[in-house]
Amino acid sequence: DTAEVVVVGSLNMDLVVRTPRHPVPGETLLGHGFATTPGGKGANQAVAAARLGATTAMIGRLGDDAHGRALRDNLTREGIRHQAVLTSPAGETGVAMIQVDDASQNSIVVIPGSNAELTPADVETAEALLASAKLVVCQLEVPLETVRHALERARAHGATTLLNAAPAMALPGELLALVDWLVVNESEAEALGGCPVADPDQAARAIERLQALGCRRVLITLGAQGVVAGLESGLHHAPARPVAAVDTTGAGDTFVGAFSAALARGAEVTTALQEGQAAAAIAVTRPGAQAAIPYRHELPPATP
Numbered sequence: 362d363t364a365e366v367v368v369v370g371s372l373n374m375d376l377v378v379r380t381p382r383h384p385v386p387g388e389t390l391l392g393h394g395f396a397t398t399p400g401g402k403g404a405n406q407a408v409a410a411a412r413l414g415a416t417t418a419m420i421g422r423l424g425d426d427a428h429g430r431a432l433r434d435n436l437t438r439e440g441i442r443h444q445a446v447l448t449s450p451a452g453e454t455g456v457a458m459i460q461v462d463d464a465s466q467n468s469i470v471v472i473p474g475s476n477a478e479l480t481p482a483d484v485e486t487a488e489a490l491l492a493s494a495k496l497v498v499c500q501l502e503v504p505l506e507t508v509r510h511a512l513e514r515a516r517a518h519g520a521t522t523l524l525n526a527a528p529a530m531a532l533p534g535e536l537l538a539l540v541d542w543l544v545v546n547e548s549e550a551e552a553l554g555g556c557p558v559a560d561p562d563q564a565a566r567a568i569e570r571l572q573a574l575g576c577r578r579v580l581i582t583l584g585a586q587g588v589v590a591g592l593e594s595g596l597h598h599a600p601a602r603p604v605a606a607v608d609t610t611g612a613g614d615t616f617v618g619a620f621s622a623a624l625a626r627g628a629e630v631t632t633a634l635q636e637g638q639a640a641a642a643i644a645v646t647r648p649g650a651q652a653a654i655p656y657r658h659e660l661p662p663a664t665p
């Protein structure tokens with residue numbers, strides 16, 4: 362089992378309820394739509410990497426239930442290798458209960474389920490996969506000790522490591538020191554750096570702080586304001602592509618997966634940034650999270 366990009370992370374079934382407004386405690390409301398769609402930051406990023414052309418594998422955990430089987434079938438359909446996605450015999454697959462009202466406001470409850478059962482020992486059973494990887498990609502929807510172990514093993518095998526430090530939380534410096542590429546949005550950068558990050562100037566200051574904590578290369582995504590990158594060569598601001606956004610869910614996951622696919626192929630950082638942002642800009646013009654992720658042939662030709 363081999364892959365260029367190995368994603369160690371979460372798989373969830375998203376249960377999406379459409380409702381005219383959010384119910385108040387004790388109230389029963391009549392909604393007008395229900396859908397189950399594959400999600401979880403890990404799986405979304407793996408789908409993006411695969412659609413953007415990288416051979417991709419996942420390390421994760423599903424429950425022995427209908428959601429788990431549907432999510433595994435989805436990985437197969439996307440061409441993502443999933444021998445290292447284990448099944449917890451007594452566990453339940455992670456779910457995200459998402460209510461969307463008529464003003465497009467979300468409220469979300471995430472039940473981690475089997476994602477919380479992914480152990481360092483599980484990562485060890487996939488040692489050969491990590492040894493084959495060019496890039497190992499982690500997020501923070503599985504236990505922190507498992508993330509740390511995956512980053513350590515990836516480094517030991519000479520793979521490049523990327524951490525998308527989402528959801529937002531503070532992290533120990535020893536973990537950040539295992540990361541070659543740190544990718545965070547505004548609120549995640551604030552949680553890590555302890556200063557406000559709302560525009561490219563503030564992002565530049567946050568990057569300096571994060572680099573002082575031991576992260577060599579830091580990307581802060583700023584939605585429609587693009588990405589600020591702190592590289593060995595200094596700070597760069599790459600503006601986003603101007604598009605009419607209809608649904609920004611999954612923009613960050615699309616960026617991470619597409620950027621990872623480009624890096625794994627050996628692309629220059631500027632090309633990888635361009636492709637990551639081009640893919641995310643397409644994703645925000647379409648509804649849904651995984652459903653909105655484009656394929657490589659949909660990307661516009663590279664600009665010099």
Ligand code: ATP
Pocket residue numbers: 546547582583584585586587588601602603604606609610611612613614616637638639641642645
């Ligand atoms: P989400 O949580 O919605 O998945 P995020 O907060 O992790 O996203 P963002 O910083 O919002 O991530 O977006 C990631 C990248 O997607 C941006 O750097 C940008 O390239 C692209 N993007 C997001 N929103 C827009 C937009 N309105 N127009 C163009 N590009 C966008």
